[in-house]
Amino acid sequence: MKKTQPVFKKFYSGYQGAGRDVYVESESHDTFVLIQKKYLNDYNMTSIMRRI
Incomplete structure (x- = not known):
């Protein structure tokens, strides 16, 4: 066998393609995207709350 x-699949590309790209398996790509969206959302809410 x-x-x-x-x-x-490419998940994240930082530093204008200076070899610091993050790749994840294509089956779990959608999960990583959801986690990233949730994290960015929470992070933005946290920074808003800090300013208040």
């Missing part, structure tokens, strides 16, 4: 290579 031949083991198949996992397929990766």
